[in-house]
Amino acid sequence: MKLQQLKYIVEVVNHNLNVSATAESLYTSQPGISKQVRLLEDELGIQIFERSGKHLTKVTDAGEDIVKISQEILARVESIKAVAGEHTHPEMGTLNISTTHTQARYALPEVIKGFTARYPNVSLNMHQGTPSQMSEAIAKGTANFAIATEALHLYQDAIMLPCYHWNRSIVVPKDHPLAKKGDISIHDLAAYPIVTYVFGFTGRSELDTAFDREGLSPKVVFTATDADVIKTYVRMGIGVGVIASMAVDEQLDSDLVAIDASHLFSASTTSIGFRRGTFLRTYMFDFMERFAPHLTRPLVEQAISLKSNAEIEEMFKGIKLPVR
Numbered sequence: 035m036k037l038q039q040l041k042y043i044v045e046v047v048n049h050n051l052n053v054s055a056t057a058e059s060l061y062t063s064q065p066g067i068s069k070q071v072r073l074l075e076d077e078l079g080i081q082i083f084e085r086s087g088k089h090l091t092k093v094t095d096a097g098e099d100i101v102k103i104s105q106e107i108l109a110r111v112e113s114i115k116a117v118a119g120e121h122t123h124p125e126m127g128t129l130n131i132s133t134t135h136t137q138a139r140y141a142l143p144e145v146i147k148g149f150t151a152r153y154p155n156v157s158l159n160m161h162q163g164t165p166s167q168m169s170e171a172i173a174k175g176t177a178n179f180a181i182a183t184e185a186l187h188l189y190q191d192a193i194m195l196p197c198y199h200w201n202r203s204i205v206v207p208k209d210h211p212l213a214k215k216g217d218i219s220i221h222d223l224a225a226y227p228i229v230t231y232v233f234g235f236t237g238r239s240e241l242d243t244a245f246d247r248e249g250l251s252p253k254v255v256f257t258a259t260d261a262d263v264i265k266t267y268v269r270m271g272i273g274v275g276v277i278a279s280m281a282v283d284e285q286l287d288s289d290l291v292a293i294d295a296s297h298l299f300s301a302s303t304t305s306i307g308f309r310r311g312t313f314l315r316t317y318m319f320d321f322m323e324r325f326a327p328h329l330t331r332p333l334v335e336q337a338i339s340l341k342s343n344a345e346i347e348e349m350f351k352g353i354k355l356p357v358r
Contacts, residue, residue: 039074040107042070046071051091082094085199127157128156129157130159131159131179140278161177165184171192193337195307195329199305200280202298203278205287207271208290208291220250228253229267230252232259261278269288275290279358303355319334
């Protein structure tokens with residue numbers, strides 16, 4: 035059994051059993067991968083994949099277990115490399131972050147500016163994705179950190195640390211009736227078409243929950259993953275915008291009126307997560323503390339020692355998170 039064989043079966047699964055795509059991503063040949071997979075199956079005496087002719091069609095039950103253990107082994111190998119890097123080149127490495135547009139555009143710029151100035155030899159890569167794509171990136175090890183608000187149930191195998199609370203604002207053109215109204219209720223908002231986030235992004239579920247509490251349904255006429263796109267369609271008169279308050283720029287959005295909606299919607303919490311068992315480099319601890327100052331190294335290490343995210347949530351109940 036070779037590490038290369040374990041890597042091949044994991045990557046085949048990551049590429050939806052497409053051996054050709056796997057070979058291309060690994061810069062090797064399709065026959066070479068097929069041969070090594072067969073050799074591993076012969077050595078183990080079981081099939082990892084079911085086949086139809088030359089094509090892989092399904093991961094067997096035994097294969098599911100083998101792939102999962104292989105992922106853990108490969109993650110440990112990466113941790114060994116990280117330990118070596120920490121001792122040989124402590125300020126060199128790579129940091130891959132998976133997040134949403136709102137975090138990348140509004141929450142992270144100053145953090146990244148300070149981080150890159152402190153660690154010029156760390157290659158920082160940011161990838162925007164859906165909640166499922168972000169959790170998958172953590173599970174596969176293609177991202178070191180995921181910064182997420184929605185669908186935290188997808189991160190059962192990750193350690194999720196709460197960073198800050200945030201709420202929403204209603205944005206409208208200056209001549210809109212809501213711009214001149216005092217206290218806005220859900221019923222007031224329900225009277226207008228709404229432009230907001232795609233479901234599953236940036237706390238969208240809290241909007242739906244607030245309407246459900248009043249027995250109402252929001253008239254969502256346009257959705258996007260990008261707050262700047264939402265504001266563009268508000269300017270066009272498509273609807274009333276509901277976006278994260280942090281996405282309102284007083285200068286760039288001076289043509290719009292932003293109305294605090296914290297009395298209408300429950301606050302959302304943004305968390306940062308990483309795969310359980312990951313060896314965290316010093317610069318990774320530093321990044322987390324820059325993003326969320328309460329996430330000091332001793333606190334993160336304490337969270338890592340706990341067995342579940344439920345225990346982590348309990349631990350953080352006594353910590354007052356900042357509000358953005």
